[in-house]
Amino acid sequence: MDRKFYWVDVFASAPLEGNPLSIVLDADALDEATMKRIAGEFNQAETTFILKPTRPGATYRLRSFTAPGTEVFGAGHNALGAWWLLTAGGFVEGKGSRTTFHQEIGDEVLPVDVTYDAGKVQRIVMKHSVPVFGATVADARALAEALGVEEGDIDLRRLPPQVVSTGAGHLLVPLRDRRIVDRIRPDSAKLFSALHQAGGEGCYVFSLDPVDASSTAYARFFNPTAGIVEDSATGTAAGPLAAQLVARGIVPDGSTVVIEQGYAMGRPSKLEISVNGSDIRLAGRGVITAEGVLHL
Structure with a gap:
């Protein structure tokens, strides 16, 4: 055929x-x-x-x-x-x-x-899908080792590393700034283990200092559980991140969240997600x- x-x-x-x-x-x-x-x-x-x-x-x-x-x-x-x-x-x-x-x-x-x-x-x-907020990761040191960064690079002041799903459950990891996001070199075996323990499919690392002032976050996505070394634009992770930012009061409900991704791969992308309560749209x-x- x-x-x-x-x-x-x-x-x-x-x-x-x-x-x-x-x-x-x-x-x-x-x-x-x-x-x-x-x-x-x-x-x-x-x-x-x-x-x-x-x-x-x-x-x-x-x-x-x-x-x-x-x-x-x-x-x-x-x-x-x-x-x-x-x-x-x-x-x-x-x-x-x-x-x-x-x-x-x-x-x-x-x-x-x-x-x-x-x-x-x-x-x-x-x-x-309606957001589902899953497990948080308490062992920041092990997670940092899996990502190839220092424990202090994970920004725990406002957000915990947490699995969130709006159709697919991904582990969202806040980092202090986008220079650290760009510096990440994951250990696939260790990251696979961390995702398995948390119940997450992929890992979305992000910071709240985007390149463009009109954007909300700067992110990268890794998914060793599905054989994806890195993805340049991940809608199934951007939706959960927008939902988490609203749920935690970082962004007001009713907002449109713009997430920058793919810059480190030379394929810049901007993902727009609107959040109105449990209604998430990409x-x-x-x-x-x-x-x-x-x-x-």
Whole structure:
């Protein structure tokens, strides 16, 4: 069989920025083992497969796998990039200046709002799951060793290292400034152990001194549990961070939080998350940068 595939740079306004995502259309005939092998072939942080929905009300079902073959859930760059392709690529049609679609991810069906101007896609906004605040990490020394920093580099004055989920549970680690964020060199085995003990999937390290004064935080993401060395824009971690900042009173409820990520990788990205109580929504854009055909 032949299947079309595309690459989309997510959370980017120009090619070769943001977080690259490979996407395969019409994936219903592919079994899970083949999806995993295709994800390994593309060797991106994640590859998303677009399928017919299995739950009522959903427009499409999305399944996403990392290059080593771990399936990931939550509405992050894996989903936003897929919807940018579907809408900007003309595979689904919007009506008027705003259309709401619905995506099936795992056991959930979540809305996707797409805004248009003169028929062109301008922005995609995706609803996250209700925030779940999990375990905090008490052993700052072990966590610092896993990240390759000093214990005092972890900023415990206002926020604890904590696992938070808005669809995927990630360990959020506050650091004193972005120079320390850029200096991180994780020990994958030690970080894997710390994440396992805390019940987190990935690790989102951040500081509250972003490059741009209009932003809120500066972050990097590492996920040894899924074989991701580093990710340049992680919507499933940005949502939890925004929720935590509001819950802890760092940012007022009703705010839009802007998180900078990918700068250390040379792929600058900005993720916008609005928080209204338990309603968490991620917004962004993308650029279709490549397309081709898989001969299977």
